[in-house]
Amino acid sequence: MVCNNKTDVIVIGAGPAGVSAAITVARGGKKVILTERGNFAGSKNMYGGVIYDHAVKEIFPDYLQSAPVERFVSNHSYMLLDNDESTTITYKNHKENRNAFVSIRAKWDKWCVEQAIKEGVYFAPDTLVNGLIVEHGKVVGIKTDLEEYYADVVIIADGVNSLLAKQIGLRDEIKPKQTALGVKEVIKLSEEVINQRFGINSTQGAAYELVGGPMTGMLALGFIYTNKNSVSLGIGASLEDLKSKKIRPYELLEELKSHPSVAELIKDGELLEYSAHLIPEGGYNAMPKLYTDGAMVVGDAAMLVNNVHFEGTNMAMLSGKYAGETALEAFEKGDFSSDMLCLYRKKLENSFILKDLKTYKSVIDILSTRTGSFLGYYPQKVCEFFNIFTTADGVEKHGKFVKFTKDFFRKRSLSELFKDGISAVKLIFGVLK
Amino acid sequence: MCDKISENLDNKLYKVKYNTDSENHLIPDVSKCLQCVEKICTIICPANVYNYNESEKKMTVSYEKCLECGACRIACRHINWKYPRSGKGVVYKNS
Numbered sequence: 001m002v003c004n005n006k007t008d009v010i011v012i013g014a015g016p017a018g019v020s021a022a023i024t025v026a027r028g029g030k031k032v033i034l035t036e037r038g039n040f041a042g043s044k045n046m047y048g049g050v051i052y053d054h055a056v057k058e059i060f061p062d063y064l065q066s067a068p069v070e071r072f073v074s075n076h077s078y079m080l081l082d083n084d085e086s087t088t089i090t091y092k093n094h095k096e097n098r099n100a101f102v103s104i105r106a107k108w109d110k111w112c113v114e115q116a117i118k119e120g121v122y123f124a125p126d127t128l129v130n131g132l133i134v135e136h137g138k139v140v141g142i143k144t145d146l147e148e149y150y151a152d153v154v155i156i157a158d159g160v161n162s163l164l165a166k167q168i169g170l171r172d173e174i175k176p177k178q179t180a181l182g183v184k185e186v187i188k189l190s191e192e193v194i195n196q197r198f199g200i201n202s203t204q205g206a207a208y209e210l211v212g213g214p215m216t217g218m219l220a221l222g223f224i225y226t227n228k229n230s231v232s233l234g235i236g237a238s239l240e241d242l243k244s245k246k247i248r249p250y251e252l253l254e255e256l257k258s259h260p261s262v263a264e265l266i267k268d269g270e271l272l273e274y275s276a277h278l279i280p281e282g283g284y285n286a287m288p289k290l291y292t293d294g295a296m297v298v299g300d301a302a303m304l305v306n307n308v309h310f311e312g313t314n315m316a317m318l319s320g321k322y323a324g325e326t327a328l329e330a331f332e333k334g335d336f337s338s339d340m341l342c343l344y345r346k347k348l349e350n351s352f353i354l355k356d357l358k359t360y361k362s363v364i365d366i367l368s369t370r371t372g373s374f375l376g377y378y379p380q381k382v383c384e385f386f387n388i389f390t391t392a393d394g395v396e397k398h399g400k401f402v403k404f405t406k407d408f409f410r411k412r413s414l415s416e417l418f419k420d421g422i423s424a425v426k427l428i429f430g431v432l433k
Numbered sequence: 434m435c436d437k438i439s440e441n442l443d444n445k446l447y448k449v450k451y452n453t454d455s456e457n458h459l460i461p462d463v464s465k466c467l468q469c470v471e472k473i474c475t476i477i478c479p480a481n482v483y484n485y486n487e488s489e490k491k492m493t494v495s496y497e498k499c500l501e502c503g504a505c506r507i508a509c510r511h512i513n514w515k516y517p518r519s520g521k522g523v524v525y526k527n528s
Contacts, residue, residue, distance in 0.1 A: 039452065039520050044501060046528040106526045126520030145519050161503040174507055181504045183479045185445065186527045242477055243508050249479045250442050273527040274445035276479035276500040
């Protein structure tokens with residue numbers, strides 16, 4: 001099928017965005033090559049993280065029959081950490097809930113590509129794309145270690161660092177405050193131990209967001225996700241904060257693991273793998289130009305992540321789908337110019353993707369100015385309150401609550417409280433407006 | 434404390450599979466390193482790839498430990514950062 005070094009579409013990067021784009025193109029009857037720089041799809045990938053049913057169904061309607069799902073998430077817990085204390089709020093849905101599931105990327109991405117191959121996608125692993133070939137302002141192909149390859153449309157799905165989108169000027173270099181560094185350990189525990197410690201059964205799964213503790217005052221959150229026979233424990237921390245506070249990411253992870261409320265969840269677990277990855281957190285304001293003559297940018301490369309809700313894999317898959325559909329329409333019209341490919345952006349605008357990114361565009365900017373309070377002081381106060389509320393020690397309650405209330409205002413000046421209040425209002429109205 | 438942490442990191446990296454490239458893909462501009470006060474690469478890297486020897490005034494780059502995240506290239510503008518060549522570098526199996 002591949003001759004004369006020319007095909008219809010080349011997709012660079014076999015993550016969720018790339019594979020969705022490639023399979024959409026193949027289903028439309030066009031020839032497509034999907035490149036991957038690793039030995040297999042998923043071998044370079046890491047995430048928090050969960051995959052969302054609504055997006056997967058649009059690409060693989062029957063995925064439940066054979067996809068490597070670890071566990072569907074039934075319990076969402078928010079754990080606020082103080083030094084030796086924690087307060088956890090858990091939302092549990094007892095109805096059958098298939099909203100989101102956990103999977104291991106080395107298995108999931110690989111499975112997705114296997115489906116794509118079955119549907120006619122030509123998969124090229126061990127293929128690093130070093131650069132894009134541009135002629136008269138139009139992207140016409142790719143350069144690999146071995147050769148040059150040409151296509152009418154190139155879909156750029158090369159991930160958060162997207163050296164290729166940068167090469168052709170679609171985006172500026174990302175700034176430390178527009179990215180978070182994720183570090184994670186996958187820790188082996190038996191299924192029974194996981195079920196018991198997380199209060200779930202084998203058909204259920206737990207997701208934890210961890211606030212405060214060693215991350216106090218930073219734009220950083222910890223996370224725990226239950227796999228079948230292991231748990232993923234990690235931190236996503238603003239690169240700007242790690243940089244300015246001079247914090248080594250693996251030290252922060254060790255501190256989090258040693259918090260007693262976290263330590264008891266992973267006790268006697270065996271480390272299976274350690275990994276690190278950047279997360280695009282710039283949101284709407286940091287998005288690159290999404291298309292040019294002959295090319296479109298999808299997934300992490302396009303910075304399509306809603307970090308407040310931990311959504312990224314769904315935006316990746318659907319952006320890939322929209323880019324694939326746009327490529328097919330471009331073939332129908334015989335027009336691969338940016339005037340045609342702007343349809344891709346319109347599709348994103350009409351979907352939840354750009355609507356949500358617009359809604360949340362100022363949230364992180366506001367939060368990053370108040371991390372000391374929203375991700376530090378208040379979570380600590382919650383733990384302190386529950387300590388008082390639950391302790392019987394022969395001391396009368398009135399005095400304790402008066403002291404708690406006085407301390408609340410003494411330790412945080414009125415002006416700081418006022419700023420927090422303004423920020424809270426801005427956050428709410430930012431989302432509701 | 435520092436030794437304990439580096440031992441911790443060694444234990445973590447011991448579990449990571451690599452298909453090591455024979456060529457270094459991370460080239461800092463060493464002339465800039467000499468003047469750089471912060472040396473943020475030695476702190477921010479989750480695999481501790483960059484080490485600066487103060488007495489020898491020398492930056493060593495253990496590129497074979499690199500997890501290919503890109504944190505160093507965002508935090509420092511003086512690293513010629515590329516991916517390892519086709520099929521080389523880190524191979525995640527459980528993440």
